[in-house]
Amino acid sequence: MNFIIYKILFIAKDNFTNIIRSVVSSFGILFLISFFVIYISLRDSVTSYVKGNLFDNLASDEIKILPKNTKEIEFVKRPGSRAIPLSTANTIRKMPDFISVHGVSRIGFTLRVEGEMLGKTKRMYVPVCGVDRDFLKTRTNKWRSFTNRRPVPIIAPKFSIDMLNNYFAMDNIDPIPESELIGFPLTLTFATGARNTEERKTYDFEAEVHSFTDVINIPGVIVPTDFLKEIAQKYYAENRKSAGMEYAVLFAKVKDVDKLPQTVEELKKLGLNIQSQKDVTEKTSKAMRIIDSFSLGVIAIFFLLTSISIFNSYLTIVYIRSKKFSLKRILGYSKLRILFGFIFESACVGALYGLAGYFTGNMIIRYFSVKIPQFLPSLSSITIAESGTDTLFLCIVISSAVSAVSALIPAIFASNINLFKAVRR
Amino acid sequence: MLLSVENINLKFGKRVILNNVSFKADSGKIIAITGKSGCGKTTLLGIVSGLLKPDSGKVLYKNKNILRWGDFRKSHFRNKEIGFVFQFFNLMPDMSSYQNIIFPALLRIFPRNVKKDINNLVEYLNIKDIINHHPETLSGGERQRVAIARAIINKPKMILADEPTGNLDNTTAEDIKNLFIKLKKEENMSLIIVTHDKRLVDIADEHLHLENGILKKTGRQKETKKVKAVKTVKKK
Ligand SMILES: Nc1ncnc2c1ncn2[C@@H]1O[C@H](COP(=O)(O)OP(=O)(O)OP(=O)(O)O)[C@@H](O)[C@H]1O
Ligand SMILES: [Mg+2]
Numbered sequence: 001m002n003f004i005i006y007k008i009l010f011i012a013k014d015n016f017t018n019i020i021r022s023v024v025s026s027f028g029i030l031f032l033i034s035f036f037v038i039y040i041s042l043r044d045s046v047t048s049y050v051k052g053n054l055f056d057n058l059a060s061d062e063i064k065i066l067p068k069n070t071k072e073i074e075f076v077k078r079p080g081s082r083a084i085p086l087s088t089a090n091t092i093r094k095m096p097d098f099i100s101v102h103g104v105s106r107i108g109f110t111l112r113v114e115g116e117m118l119g120k121t122k123r124m125y126v127p128v129c130g131v132d133r134d135f136l137k138t139r140t141n142k143w144r145s146f147t148n149r150r151p152v153p154i155i156a157p158k159f160s161i162d163m164l165n166n167y168f169a170m171d172n173i174d175p176i177p178e179s180e181l182i183g184f185p186l187t188l189t190f191a192t193g194a195r196n197t198e199e200r201k202t203y204d205f206e207a208e209v210h211s212f213t214d215v216i217n218i219p220g221v222i223v224p225t226d227f228l229k230e231i232a233q234k235y236y237a238e239n240r241k242s243a244g245m246e247y248a249v250l251f252a253k254v255k256d257v258d259k260l261p262q263t264v265e266e267l268k269k270l271g272l273n274i275q276s277q278k279d280v281t282e283k284t285s286k287a288m289r290i291i292d293s294f295s296l297g298v299i300a301i302f303f304l305l306t307s308i309s310i311f312n313s314y315l316t317i318v319y320i321r322s323k324k325f326s327l328k329r330i331l332g333y334s335k336l337r338i339l340f341g342f343i344f345e346s347a348c349v350g351a352l353y354g355l356a357g358y359f360t361g362n363m364i365i366r367y368f369s370v371k372i373p374q375f376l377p378s379l380s381s382i383t384i385a386e387s388g389t390d391t392l393f394l395c396i397v398i399s400s401a402v403s404a405v406s407a408l409i410p411a412i413f414a415s416n417i418n419l420f421k422a423v424r425r
Numbered sequence: 426m427l428l429s430v431e432n433i434n435l436k437f438g439k440r441v442i443l444n445n446v447s448f449k450a451d452s453g454k455i456i457a458i459t460g461k462s463g464c465g466k467t468t469l470l471g472i473v474s475g476l477l478k479p480d481s482g483k484v485l486y487k488n489k490n491i492l493r494w495g496d497f498r499k500s501h502f503r504n505k506e507i508g509f510v511f512q513f514f515n516l517m518p519d520m521s522s523y524q525n526i527i528f529p530a531l532l533r534i535f536p537r538n539v540k541k542d543i544n545n546l547v548e549y550l551n552i553k554d555i556i557n558h559h560p561e562t563l564s565g566g567e568r569q570r571v572a573i574a575r576a577i578i579n580k581p582k583m584i585l586a587d588e589p590t591g592n593l594d595n596t597t598a599e600d601i602k603n604l605f606i607k608l609k610k611e612e613n614m615s616l617i618i619v620t621h622d623k624r625l626v627d628i629a630d631e632h633l634h635l636e637n638g639i640l641k642k643t644g645r646q647k648e649t650k651k652v653k654a655v656k657t658v659k660k661k
Contacts, residue, residue, distance in 0.1 A: 003538040007531045010524070017519075327515055330476065331529045331575075332504020335496045420477040423515050424467065 015345060018317055022349045025313030026403055028306035029350060033357020033395050034364060035302060039295040040394075041365055041387045046291065047284075058277040059138070061257050063264065065092065065103075065250040066273040073249045075218035076127040077106045083246035088270060092250060097263045099253040102135035105225045107190075107232060108244025113207075113221070114187040120171060127220030130228040131155075135251060142211050148226035152188060153210030155222040161212060184209045188223075190231055192243070201239065203231055307406035310346065314410035325414045326422030335415040342411035343404045350403025354396035361395075362386045426488075427452050427582060427615050433472060433482035435465075442468055443479065444638030448631075452582065455609055455616045457626045460635035466619040467512055469635065470585045473617065474507055475499045504532050508576030512587035512619075514568040516560040516575075522567075523556045526574045539578055546574045549604065551597070565592035573601065577608065583615045584608065590622045602628060 058064060066073070067082035074081050083106065093101045111128040114121060136143035146153050158178075165175040186207045193199030207223075232243035254260055264274045318325070325338055365386050428450040435443040442465040450456050460466050471477040473484055475491050484491050491502060503509070516525045523543065530539040547553050550570040555563055563571065569592050576584060584605075590598040602624050608614045618625050626632055634643045 003536055003540070007536050010527075010531055014520075323515075324517060324519070327517060329500065330474075330503060330509065330515070332500050332532045334500035337500075420468075420471045423471070423476065423511055424513070 015341075018321075019345060019349065021313060021317060022310070022346060022403075022407075023352070025309050026306070026346070026349050026353055028302065028309055029353035029399050029402060030357045030360060032299065032302040032306050032402065033354055033399050034361035035295075035298060036398065037358055037361025037387055037391060037395060038364055039291075039299070040391055041361075041385055043288070043291060043295075044387075045385060046287070058251075058275070059253070060277050061254050061260075062277065063252050063254065063260070063267075064275040065252060065267060066275065067248075068271045068273055070273055073104060075104065075106070075129045075248060076220060077108060077244070077246075077248075081106075081248075083248060084250060084272065085246055088272075089247050089250060091270070092252065092267070095263075095266075097252075097254055097256075097259065097266075099255055100134060101250055101252045102132040103225070103247040103250035104135075105130035105228055105245060105247050107228045109190040109192045109203075109231065111221070112189040112191065114189065115184065117168065118171075118173060122167060127218060128228075129218065129220065129222055129248065130225035131222050132225045140211075140213070146210060146224055148224045148230060150206055151185065152205050152207035152223055152227055154186070154188075154207050155211050155213055156209060157218065157220075158212045158214040178212055182209055182211065192235070201235065203234065303402060307402060310403060310406035311410060314342065314346065314407045315413070318410045318414040322414070322417050323422060326417045326419050329415075329417070330419055330423060338415040339411045342407050342414060346403040346407035347400040350400035351396045353403070354399030355392075357399060358387070358392050358395040426450075427486070428473070428617075429483075429485040429488075430473060431483040431485065433469075433479045433484070435468065435472070435477075435479045441638045443472075443640075446482070446635075446638070446640045448633055448640060450583070450615045450617055452615050453609055453613045454630045455605065455618065455625075455628055456631045456633060457629035458617065458619045458633045458635060458640075459621060459626065460619075464635050465638065466635055467587055469640075470509070470587055470617065470619060474503060474509055474585055504529060505579060506581055507583045507585055508579065508581040510569075510572050510576045510584065510586040510589045512591070514560070514572045516568060516571060518560055521557045521559055522552060522563070522571045525560070525571055526578055529575060529579050542578060543574070546577070550574055550600070566594065566597055569593060570597070570601075573604070577614075580612060581614065583617065586616065586618045586620075588620055588622075589618060590620065590625060598622065598624060 065084065067084050070082050077083075084103070089101070089103065092098070106129050109128075110125060112123055112125050114123045116122075131146075133143060133146045136146055146155070161178055161181060164181070168175065186209065188205045188207045189202055190205075191200065191202040193201055205227075213222075228245060232245040235241070235243040254263055260276065264276070267274050329335070329338065369385075426449050429447075430449070431447050433443050433446040435441075446469065448456070458466055458469065468477065472479050475484070475494070478492060482492075486502065486506065491499065494502070516522075517528065520528065526543055526546070527539060530536050547556055550573065552567060552570050552574070555567050555571075560568055560571070569589065573586070573589060576586070586605075589605075590601050593601060605616055605618070605625070606628055609616060618629070620626060632643055633640050
């Protein structure tokens with residue numbers, strides 16, 4: 001037993017210098033694997049972002065109706081913004097093809113939100129859009145209470161929690177968690193017309209925070225469409241003028257999926273831009289293809305550099321140690337054992353780097369997932385998650401394989417050295 | 426018969442090195458092979474140990490042709506069945522004498538504990554002082570003794586020794602000679618010794634001479650051994 005331990009130590013010591021050499025030369029695997037980890041989690045987060053986005057996620061019997069020549073939903077009304085007029089929306093609603101039609105609506109009013117915290121009042125102008133309750137039904141859990149009621153429920157994007165807390169921090173108020181902000185009272189002031197003119201009209205409402213969402217990327221708030229309609233009606237009644245109520249997008253559920261092509265044709269005649277699940281999937285997969293091909297390119301370059309350097313260093317080992325390999329063979333090592341020794345050693349070194357690369361990659365992800373939203377709040381809805389144990393496993397396997405494959409040819413050289421020539425030197 | 430070499434032919438390019446060479450070696454026998462420098466003695470040992478394939482012929486070890494064996498079986502054969510003392514020693518440069526000697530014993534998955542055997546050998550071969558030194562610091566004779574110790578550590582059935590006393594002084598050469606006799610008698614080993622050393626030729630049961638590719642029996646052999654050798658041949 002003692003002697004077996006002696007043997008193991010002996011062999012370990014014998015291989016030590018070789019291992020040091022291969023550890024140094026295999027350093028490139030670290031980059032390969034960390035990049036791989038970043039790529040995997042980036043891909044995951046983009047996929048889940050696209051899938052999870054409230055307005056990008058279509059069921060197979062659902063279509064997305066946009067104004068002509070628009071590709072993305074314009075949540076905020078700007079001069080020249082294209083829209084689906086209420087009349088067109090009504091026409092669509094009346095079409096027999098659909099089970100239901102919901103949308104995102106806009107109004108030609110500015111919104112000022114006012115809130116009070118510990119006796120201090122904060123005011124802020126924010127973009128606003130309206131969403132039908134039934135639209136949320138299939139997409140969020142907390143949809144029932146999103147009705148046109150008082151106080152008016154508003155949905156805010158998740159990153160606004162951080163923004164609010166940053167404001168609070170300026171006044172030395174401790175950060176408030178999401179759960180405590182739900183139900184927070186606010187005052188909404190809708191206004192139209194230039195200040196200090198007769199056209200100027202304002203409407204005040206009591207409101208409360210209904211929920212936060214990270215599946216919508218507008219820098220504003222969402223209120224029930226019915227509530228916006230109420231303001232529009234009130235404004236019309238008082239001024240006999242339109243409040244500029246319109247739809248930015250409509251989502252329609254068809255009765256018969258087979259008839260979808262005809263329906264789409266009809267809608268196109270109305271001058272509308274239609275997207276179905278297929279289009280969204282295509283759009284997503286196109287984005288994915290760009291990410292994939294870029295990443296695979298980088299990975300391929302890393303792979304090439306790494307494997308060349310490993311190959312080269314093992315070849316040097318073979319050259320320097322050819323005498324030793326042949327002696328080992330003469331003393332009884334089989335070809336397979338020489339081969340296996342090489343492969344095993346390089347695989348071990350590879351596995352080590354797989355582990356290191358995994359943690360390095362995750363460290364980079366952790367750093368950037370904190371930094372990115374700080375600089376680009378609009379990207380905060382993309383959460384880059386660290387990769388899990390399955391990725392760790394994958395990393396170790398890939399890394400070992402890369403290392404072992406790179407060492408294979410030198411290993412074959414080493415095991416095929418001409419023994420008789422070797423002993424005559 | 427432990428080893429039977431039959432009709433070996435080998436050419437390097439156009440030059441005939443071995444021409445229809447045959448000989449036999451048995452357990453408990455010493456065979457001395459002599460010949461001019463460059464005549465092919467090392468080459469012959471290389472063929473016997475399976476390091477080199479001849480153009481034609483057979484090398485039967487325990488009636489099996491080792492030339493047909495796969496690498497695995499050959500490796501095992503080299504590790505367990507034979508011990509090779511090379512002309513140029515071929516010690517591992519990055520290992521101490523002790524590590525060089527123990528190395529062949531460590532090759533098996535569950536190695537036999539040979540520490541005691543090594544101590545005895547070290548004592549006998551008088552290499553105690555240099556046991557932890559590396560080959561480059563050793564003299565030719567010291568290297569030769571380490572190489573001999575390495576060749577016999579696994580208690581092989583057959584020793585192939587290429588000029589084993591070439592670098593040794595008289596006393597040490599005498600010790601090696603006695604060691605070989607001891608291995609032959611006590612361990613019943615078969616020894617094939619390529620040598621120019623008269624002392625080793627004298628202890629041989631059979632003396633073969635290689636010239637122009639042809640291997641021939643020469644010289645006088647000890648009476649008793651001769652009788653024995655005839656007996657075994659008759660038995661067959
Ligand atoms: N691979 C080879 N290719 C060509 N010629 C070779 C090769 N190996 C050996 N030789 C030649 O074969 C001949 C026999 O070599 P070998 O080493 O067997 O001689 P030797 O009898 O052991 O000589 P010495 O007593 O000097 O050791 C030599 O002339 C050598 O140059
Ligand atoms: Mg020779």
